[in-house]
Amino acid sequence: MSEPTARDVGEFGLIAAVTARLPLSDAVLLGPGDDAAVIAVPDGRVVATTDVLVEGVHFRRDWSSAYDVGRKAAAANLADVAAMGGTATALLVGLASPPDLPLRWAVELADGLRDEAAVVGAVVVGGDTVTADQVVVSVTALGTLVGAPVTRSGACVGDSVVVAGRLGWSAAGLRLLQQGVIDGDVVDAHRHPTPPYTVGPALARAGATAMCDVSDGLVADLGHIARASGVGIELQASALADPAVSLNDVLTGGEDHALVATLRGPAPDGCRVVGRVVEGSGVRVDGQVVAGGWEHFA
Numbered sequence: 001m002s003e004p005t006a007r008d009v010g011e012f013g014l015i016a017a018v019t020a021r022l023p024l025s026d027a028v029l030l031g032p033g034d035d036a037a038v039i040a041v042p043d044g045r046v047v048a049t050t051d052v053l054v055e056g057v058h059f060r061r062d063w064s065s066a067y068d069v070g071r072k073a074a075a076a077n078l079a080d081v082a083a084m085g086g087t088a089t090a091l092l093v094g095l096a097s098p099p100d101l102p103l104r105w106a107v108e109l110a111d112g113l114r115d116e117a118a119v120v121g122a123v124v125v126g127g128d129t130v131t132a133d134q135v136v137v138s139v140t141a142l143g144t145l146v147g148a149p150v151t152r153s154g155a156c157v158g159d160s161v162v163v164a165g166r167l168g169w170s171a172a173g174l175r176l177l178q179q180g181v182i183d184g185d186v187v188d189a190h191r192h193p194t195p196p197y198t199v200g201p202a203l204a205r206a207g208a209t210a211m212c213d214v215s216d217g218l219v220a221d222l223g224h225i226a227r228a229s230g231v232g233i234e235l236q237a238s239a240l241a242d243p244a245v246s247l248n249d250v251l252t253g254g255e256d257h258a259l260v261a262t263l264r265g266p267a268p269d270g271c272r273v274v275g276r277v278v279e280g281s282g283v284r285v286d287g288q289v290v291a292g293g294w295e296h297f298a
Helices: 005-021 066-083 104-117 169-180 185-191 201-206 218-231 245-254
Strands: 028-030 047-054 086-099 122-132 138-145 162-164 210-214 232-235 256-263 271-279 282-285
Touching: 005 104, 005 122, 047 066, 047 218, 066 086, 066 104, 066 138, 066 201, 066 210, 066 256, 086 104, 086 201, 104 122, 162 201, 169 185, 169 245, 201 210, 201 256, 210 218, 218 232, 218 245, 218 282
Parallel strands: 086 122, 232 282
Antiparallel strands: 047 138, 086 138, 162 256, 162 271, 210 256, 232 271
């Protein structure tokens, strides 16, 4: 007997199966079941961000389990909240899928979303489901701040550039999967990244002047900070070296969701200094311009 699919249980059966896996928290005043959820906002400000993961672009079902996809989808959003100096409290999830998607896949996706959110104390509070030719997972994260939001536009000449988390592992893991390698720490880093969530608020408290998560590649994302701040950035290759991956992957590989920030003064635990903010424009590594990074419409 074949396992049940989304078509077999219908839209509301699918929603019921998924929401049954999801706990709530004290911050949730009204959870799934109504037209919208209601979340308490003690700080009075809400950090909001969204990301979309598309089958064949961000993941393949023959390479990643539904659980891995759930963790990856949550991590992409939770890291964005951390990059503002905040902590996520709630996730909203949109799932588009073919009618023949196994119900088990959707349930395991929910488990991955739940477990990654739990790392920062967040919960899934609702979402939507629709039919589509391929699986698309859209996640919106809501969070709270510990102080002023840390933007990309505050870097100042003389600031140090610091990084928290792994760089280049996801890109290297993708290449190994393309070569037929299916096991190992680097491959796992592509399937589900492990962002340094707590370092974001710590950097904010330490006086970070600018920050972002590394989703498109270190050079590309630091380029956003350089342009927004009107400065140049110099990186040191020796400070970025990682024996597990190539320097090119460290500089241009995306989807690790590490955090990169600029600040003046001591960096909090979990950070390493990799460069400095200088006059000028653009990003250089040991004095040389380096191009690369992910661009969806290139």
